[in-house]
Amino acid sequence: MSIEKMVLVKIVGSMEEMPTILKELIINDNVHLNLNIEHSNAYANYYIIHQYESDLVSSHLLDMDPDNFIQRCTDCLDTVNELSKGLDIELKVDSKILLDRNFSLEESKTELNKIKSSIGDKVNKINNYRQQIEELYIFKDKIDCISDKTVDLNKVADLNYFDYEIGTLSNENKIRIKRNYENLSAIVLRIGIIKSSVEDMYMIIYPKQFKEETNNLLKSLNWDKLNVPDGIVGTPSEMIVQINQRIETLQEKIKELSNEIEGDKELNTKILNKLFNIFTLEEKIAEISENAEFGDNIFAINLWIQEKDLNKLKDSISTVSNKYLLTEKTAEEMGNQVVPPTKLKNNWFTKPFETIVRMYGLPAYNELDPTPFLAITFCLAFGIMFGDIGQGLVYFLAGVLLLKKMESAGQILMRLGGSSILFGFVYGSLFGLEKHELPWLPSLINGGPLSPDNIPKILVAGILFGIAVLSVSYVYGVINSLKNGNIEEGIFGKNGVTGYIFFISFILTIVTLIGIINLPLSIPLIVLLLSLVILIMKEPITNIILKKKPLFHDGAGSYLTESIFEAVETILGVLSNSISFVRVGAFALNHAGLFLAFLVISEMVTNPLLKVLILIIGNILILTLEGLIVFIQGLRLQYYELFSKYFKGDGIEFKPLNVNNK
Template sequence: MAVVEMMGMSLIGPREEIESLASEMLSQGNFEPVPLEYALERRTASLSAPGGSRISTFQKNPYDDLLEKLVRVWKEAGAEFPEERSCSRSTPSLSFDECSRQVLDAAKKLEIWRKRAEVLEEEREKLMAAGAFLDALASADRDVEETLKTRYLSITFGRLSSENFRRLEEMAEVTPLLVFPVVAEKGYVLAIIFCSRDYREEAEKIYRTVYVKEYDLGDIFEGAGENLRNRLRERRFDYERAIRGLQDAPRNYLGRRRKELELLYCAVHSLQRVYALCQKRGEMSGIFVLSGVIPASTLEQVGEAVDRLGPNTLLLTEKGSELQKRGKQLPTLLKNNFFTRTFEEIVALYSLPSYGETDPSPLVALSFCLFFGFMFGDVGHGLLLAAGAWYLARKGILKKAFASVIRIAGISAMVFGFLYGSVFGSEEILPSLWTSPMHGISDLIQTSLFVGVAFLSMGIVVNIVSLKRKGRIGKMLFDGEGAAGLLFYWTAAAAAAIGFTSGSGAPKPLLVLAGILFLVILFSSVLERLIFGPQGEDEGGVVHTFTVFHDLLSFLSNTASFVRLAAFALNHAGLSAAVFMLSDMVHTLPGGTLFRAAVLILGNIVIVGLEGLIVFIQTLRLEYYEFFSKFYHGGGRPFTPVTWNGKNKE
């Protein structure tokens, strides 16, 4: 249960083998690609070709455009895309040329249908405009040919947007134009515009500014007979049927060739994901290079894949510690059991552990349950809290991870409720297995201080182990948050405990030992340099002195802060007692039984909701500001392996 060891790896081999291995990496879901210089910083010189060519990198994915064109087929057909997970399990083997040919063939059909529909739509609009023009002339009792061949008037029939039509009407108020709307449809207006023939040239300039699409109706009306209106209507209906057929063409096409197109979609999607993985790949004289970071435990699995799929591919690896020495930040992957994994979200709220740092999730799982239950111990309220978290998670109001934390917190509150003998604030239903908050205040305070000393000590021990792992032996032995600091803390705590309980003051040997340890901590940097030599940057005497006093004073403030465990346990009991007192007061009123029940129900809801939130926040405060301050730094970034669907592997 810790931060998983990571390592860098690079694959160097022919294009076909690298593509196959990239596909395997996507299936395994344990590979995070990185720039070539990340893992090959010290090898790029040796990887130069004899002719002097160097590794070149590529950023454009050749399958992006193909996938976009293929997606348009499903969009035009109004159908749902194939499931990407099924693509990852059964990826058809097609070359780029074959994928391109099939995709471009489908895209060409869509383009032909679209352009043909646009042409027919324009013809339909023209016929509709002619029909509207005929209706307008009929209402004015005018003949078509006479109107079109008038000597003094210029008649324009055109289409423009509704917004531009309003602009044209405004212009008509100050220019010799007469504008009449005929048909308004889908944000457009078909209009008749009259002006004198002498003003025609100026009018055309105005038409261009408002984007009037003019219809030349002369050829349609030429030789017009009595049945012209019927002929126009029939032709328009024919165009509309043809347009509907072209609009249905993509859906019919997909229906006839769905299986074939789904296989093509899977092929293109799969290869697009492979190239997305290889996007930062390099090439040198036909040899491809792919670099990334993997968990060290999966190296054997990767090696087997290379043996199987890349007999001519070279696998280069580098330990995470070596990458760190070169200043590379490795991603963090946590591996915990189910219970501890629930509290990883609590740690992530503060900061993800940096690579190589101790994962505090197991300690948080233990301490969070202890702190919350201590402050909110009640069987009934804990049950309501756990049930409420379950309900909110089921309704999708709470994230699953946080709902699990709150459920566990509720169970912890129930356990402490049995220890306190408290059920919905009543301490008369169950016998207490340990103590009662209302009658055992001194026990609660002493226990809270003991818990504080224990957990702060645990934090210092974790810091000592971390310093040893980093090779900072001097700091581990003499620092205020090292072994000397831990001994000083225990000595001071023992002296304070004996002094307050015995009445005779703290034993002098403990005070002398505390003084010696204080001097060791104060001169820790000097001792470290004398015994072990320089092991890090010297922070300076003044800064070091202030740091020492800050660390030692924080022992006192951090320990005192744990008294809040007892304070909020007492506060919980007090609020519950206040609810019972208020319910007894309204019991004597008319309808007192109902009022009493309402006060009890609402009071307990407020306690669970409001105080539960406050206790949750106080628990986080103890974790982040008291406990984490002794050993935890954070600042890590999550490990984000690439998978077929582009999401992190769960």
Template structure:
């Protein structure tokens, strides 16, 4: 439940080992490569990328060979036993396999094409059954031309209008809209006759002149030829299957290795090379160090150096590490942005608060179970990232349903379980136990405020820890959610709470001066105080050369200021300083009020859920028997879908605007494993 520790890796070696080294990095599945230093004006990258197209072409060739012999390639297969490392090695192997199957594959392709052609001719011949003339002789006549085809049935009647034309018309198979036919015309008249039939909608069917005999004889001859071709095709497929059985496994391994090597070429833009050596760096999860070392040991002639990252290494990529309960909520964190490498992983906080708030705002045993079952089904049959979250909030809704004593909106079945009816709870606000949720509305609204106050104080504490860890003193000490803000907010809540709830006045002059006025003054004067702290930091830095401690974060910040020419903070007039300070204090106090009141929506949704179910209960009471049951079912489906969705959005809003904004420091770099980030 934290940001996983990563290790910086430096790799260098002989340039001839670059392909194998990068391939091993891809194979590890746990290597995040860094961009290279500036190499403008050099030909480092060009020298390393020169063979990229070769491997892409080999991958295409491997796919073509596999398709020819019927091998199903698997790019995930282990290929450690394939010793080919150069483009020549792979080319020689593919040539040998290609020679085994090329003639057979070409013959199969030719036979397949001929079969398609003969099949089409055969089906056309069936349209002209009953033709006694030899087709070959008919089509090769010198003084007459024969045309096979089909004509619309309505056009046949119109042929009688052209008795003066020189043609003979022979109808054959008749269909609903067309009739298959033959017309014969003298060669000298073929143009005018063709024009006439085309105007009548005639569609010509080409028959080859090698067909011997009448239509039946030619069709039978074609069937014999097709049977012979099919027999030869089956024999070829048997031979290709034998070849596939003999080379299939190795061909698949070669394909997998080619893809890995080709993938490595995408990474070569991140590699520099000089003096016949390559150099690049990246990060691996620290737990993968041993396995990564073993992979690199297989390469040989490569030097691998490891350096553990420090909290100041903000360039390190971020890997969120959480248990199964919290892991689905990483999606919400990533929507807001990854935490910085030296920050904290807020996922557990998000998971706990999201489930807690959702259950409080939508507590119902029956509807919660339905939501949980929906989440389980979506998790099993889909890959939706939201599905596991739905399962968890459904469980939370079920738990709080027992707290409210609600089952599908019915508050009588679990009346004895309702917490707001317990004497220690209701006696704080009522003399008699509330009969339903509406009578306990004051209790729920006050409890919602208490939950909000606790969460705000908790997020302030987290912000203080994170900010001080990142040496962000402005946010950690003087910010609205820093130490001063925490003391101010907690003091105001304690003062007004004791006065209004318990009748105890604790806001005496000393209390006000030290716990309210002093934090306000510190927030107001935060800029000059921060400047004093920076000045003190400079003194510490000066003593560090003689053995003192170095404020590394401040030192880096000042160095950056000097480089940019900013030697001193921007000067402000007294009036501008006062105006900005007053506005900042007003905004801080207003934010405390609005953020606290924002949590009243928790109580509001508790009451709205009960109200919606009451409406459907009243409507159901207007019907008898089956009608009443249908209304209740439809009502529960509507409330579960509509209100459940709205509550999910509202809780997400609370997370992002009331919780995240107080302590979350984004800006982290996502860890991208090269094997998952490369397109081969």
């Protein structure tokens, strides 16, 4: 339950071996291209490259053009895709083909040209015919929307002094054209409604002498002109008949051509899939080479790899080349000079909650992963607010059903459902019914959540839960700040040690005033005021400890003004945090109270079936509406009350090089 350890690797190799080495990096699927060193001195005097040093310093590019090479690979891929489209075959990345090192790019191009010369003309005709069919279907759908299909458009076209256009306008542009009727020398007629679109079909009739003016206006309205295919004439009804006949003719031609190339389809499918993988891989190699450094005869590339995969990478490259030098250094050794990527490592229980963390941001490499803490506290908060055995079971089963389509969401729902079931046993609640309705139901509290004795206990439990999780969030914040070397924020900041002391002393002051604990008010109040002073004076205190000058970087006046406002914000934040977690207990009471309302309504009717129906409707509303509200409340507590104290979310995701990554 942490972040994977990263190692920065620099590979320096012979230019002639570059494609082979880069191919091996892609096939390994375990290295991340480092793009964060363009303006960094992180590598100065670090790598001892010996004979390669002078070449790197000169940084003299070889006679090579990666852009041109990428374009050539792209052209080959386009040809492969066109051929596969005509043959009705689906191309896919095949790891077995990628692992085959016995292929030549030139031989692959020759093989592609052979297939192209053999079936290329026929495939082009098939693709062209299919394109025509697609366009005819689009035209047919639009013509079919015309209300009056008996209008002879040829007669309109034969007018001496008027011209016309048929096209589509969106509702927004229809309103605009209405506003400009007085400036429009044309007649606008709606002739059809397109059901599957926000656009309608219109006919614009205008004097031929105003053609240019009308066209300019239509362009400003995003007018989509309906272009009638050559040879299609008459009324809309007649046009539809002609279109159907033309589509049938084209389909027959496609069938004939497909039969002619069917004999070698299996062999061509195999070859095209192989070529697709080869050209895709070569294109990726060319893309990566754009991020390499070049010397007279060498190249150098910087990569991040997980520490556990380093030896595997070394072994892999050594099998294909001996003309390279590989040096490495851990992210910890490089310190703040570089920005390592982040790859989360969590167990089976917490891993699904990575989705919620990623919605906010990804932790930086030197931050603590918030996923485990979020998983535990989110489940606990949801269970406290929505504790019910039956309703929790519904969520659990819904999560099981979601696993195939949305695995992460399904896993989260299963865990939240499990937490709801657990707290359902605490409250003694089954589909809203409690122990006094179901005496056999197990319960850890007597009388249910709405019992006068239990209401204050549940509210206090919510507050104690809040104090506990906020305490852990402060610990996370202190650790993250100290890991980044930020003593000012880690020790004296509002989310550091001093901030936590202020928070605890604030809580103690409140409970002392209320009389919950017997403690002299002066003790927590003095600690509260002292911690507030330290929060205000954190910068000069830090500079005194670290023996830095000046004490105030931007002047004492501006610093104190800013710090006082920050102190006020801290006070309001502590107050807000405390109140927010009161809602946890309040939602638990609300959950029980909402079902009680439906239970009371059901007792007002005498029909047993109607009673059951009311209770079912109540449960459905609670599961959907209240369940969503509780989920959002749990999310809000994480994002605004907890993450704000220790998590920035500005990490870079570890994206291993492979043919699929762009």
